Amino acid sequence: MSVVAMSETVGSGGTEIGRALAAALGWEFADRDIITKAAESFGEGADEVKHATEEKPTLWDRFRQSQQRYATYVEATVLEMAARDNVVLVGRASTVILRDVRHALRVRVIASEYVRAQRIERQGLTAEAALASVRHSDHDLASRVRFLYHLDWEAPLLYDVVLNTERLNVPRAVSLVREILADERFASTDDSRQELRDRSLTASARAALLANPTTRLRSIRVTATGGAVELTGLVMSETERQAAEAAVARIAGVAGVRNGLIVQAAVDHLAHGQSRHGEERSWGGYGGGGYQRARDRCQ
Numbered sequence: 001m002s003v004v005a006m007s008e009t010v011g012s013g014g015t016e017i018g019r020a021l022a023a024a025l026g027w028e029f030a031d032r033d034i035i036t037k038a039a040e041s042f043g044e045g046a047d048e049v050k051h052a053t054e055e056k057p058t059l060w061d062r063f064r065q066s067q068q069r070y071a072t073y074v075e076a077t078v079l080e081m082a083a084r085d086n087v088v089l090v091g092r093a094s095t096v097i098l099r100d101v102r103h104a105l106r107v108r109v110i111a112s113e114y115v116r117a118q119r120i121e122r123q124g125l126t127a128e129a130a131l132a133s134v135r136h137s138d139h140d141l142a143s144r145v146r147f148l149y150h151l152d153w154e155a156p157l158l159y160d161v162v163l164n165t166e167r168l169n170v171p172r173a174v175s176l177v178r179e180i181l182a183d184e185r186f187a188s189t190d191d192s193r194q195e196l197r198d199r200s201l202t203a204s205a206r207a208a209l210l211a212n213p214t215t216r217l218r219s220i221r222v223t224a225t226g227g228a229v230e231l232t233g234l235v236m237s238e239t240e241r242q243a244a245e246a247a248v249a250r251i252a253g254v255a256g257v258r259n260g261l262i263v264q265a266a267v268d269h270l271a272h273g274q275s276r277h278g279e280e281r282s283w284g285g286y287g288g289g290g291y292q293r294a295r296d297r298c299q
Contacts, residue, residue: 001085001086001103001187002085002086002103002104002105002181002186002187002188002190003082003085003086003087003089003098003101003104003105003188004018004021004027004042004087004089004107004177005082005089005094005095005098005104005105005106005107005108005109005265006018006088006089006090006091006094006095006098006103006106006107006108007065007091007094007095007109007137007158007159007191007219008090008091008109008117009109009110009111009118009134009141010116010133010134010137010138011111011113011115011116011117011120011134012109012110012116012165012175013109013111013119013165014090014091014109015031015091016080016088016170016171017109017127017163017165017170017173017174017177018031018089018090019031019088019090020094020170020171020172020174021088021177021263022087022088024174024178025086025178025181026086027086027087027088028081028086028087028088029083029087029088029089029090030081030087030088030089031089031090031091031092031220031260032134034074034077034081034089034091034092034094035049035050035053035054035092036075038070038073038076038077039073040075041073041076041077041209041287042076042118042210042211043157043210043211044070044072044211045293048066048070049070049073049074052066052067052070052071053070053071053074053092053093053144053148054091054092054140054143054144055140055144055193056139057141057143057144057147058187061109062220065282067147067148068115068148069211069216071093071148071178072203072206072207073207073210073211074092074097074264075093075203075207076091076200076203076204076206076207077096077199077206078092078093078094078097079097079196079200080203080204080275081092081197082098082101082104082194082196082200083192083196083197083200083203085188087176087269088218091208092147093148095108095158095159096105096145096149096151096153096158096232099158099190101195101199102195103186103187103189103193103196104186105160105161105180105181106159106160106161107159107160107161107162107163107175108158108161108162108163108178108240109162109163109173110162110163110164111139111164111165111166112166113134113135115132115166116130116134117130117131117133117134118130119135120133121202128272129266132183140152142154142198150208159280160180161176161180163176163177169195172268174215181285183268194209194226197227197253198225198226198227199224200253201224201227201229201251201253201254202222202223202224202229202244203222204251205222205229205247205248205251205254206222206249207233207235208248208250209244209247209248210245211223211247212243212244212247213249214239214240214243214244215235215240215243215244217245218233218234218235218236218240219233219234220232220233220235220261221233222248224254225266226255227252227253227254227255227256228255228256228257228258229248229251229254229256229257229258230257230258231244231245231248231260231261232259232260232261233260233261233262234261234262234263234264235263235264236263236264236265237263237264238263239266240263241259241261241263244259244261245257245259245261
């Protein structure tokens with residue numbers, strides 16, 4: 001059992017390879033439907049989520065919190081699919097999101113921009129328009145990955161293998177990937193699967209908290225261990241505290257929620273009480289300066 005994450009460029013044939021690989025292995029396959037599933041799961045429009053994760057960020061995007069929120073939804077969806085094991089995921093930054101998963105095979109599918117342009121000319125584009133489309137798409141995706149993850153998506157160390165479809169056809173590419181998957185280093189273990197499940201629950205919990213208007217603006221830390229999720233941080237009311245716990249408890253696979261959230265009003269009350277107690281100690285003569293100053297004025 002394993003997971004394959006593929007990064008493709010327009011016209012490189014990554015989707016075709018991924019789909020053929022999944023069919024040959026009898027595995028689940030997902031590419032553009034990752035966006036659809038993320039949008040449906042967290043109540044957002046598919047176009048907005050697609051823009052936030054695949055297209056070049058605008059100047060306004062750099063100041064909008066919604067962009068990171070949408071990316072969190074996609075990350076949660078990718079991790080949830082990967083945690084099921086035996087799946088091929090194409091695009092949607094899956095190679096970046098799964099870069100630390102021990103049993104994930106990360107594949108880069110490439111071809112020269114001129115070859116890719118020739119392939120998409122078949123969609124009815126002129127040679128010039130096809131080449132411009134390829135370059136525009138490459139630039140958009142590179143900009144978005146750099147904006148969201150601060151990474152160069154062409155960095156070699158992001159991938160375990162690179163397939164050049166100028167030199168490889170789909171059957172040969174599938175055969176090569178299957179051969180690599182036979183290596184035990186890409187086989188999931190009980191430990192690696194549990195680690196991925198916990199990462200998935202953590203991402204799903206963060207996404208659920210961002211999707212809920214009651215908890216969206218709060219800085220809530222989430223950790224998951226063995227299916228149990230812990231929430232820590234500050235919220236403004238007991239309503240928010242309970243809303244956070246309820247949102248996380250509804251996630252499939254959560255074995256329990258440890259709610260360590262602290263209500264800000266309780267912290268303020270405690271601090272105010274300590275402040276008043278300190279004043280009383282000072283005016284009562286327990287080492288405070290007030291008693292000594294009053295005595296000095298009388299002398």
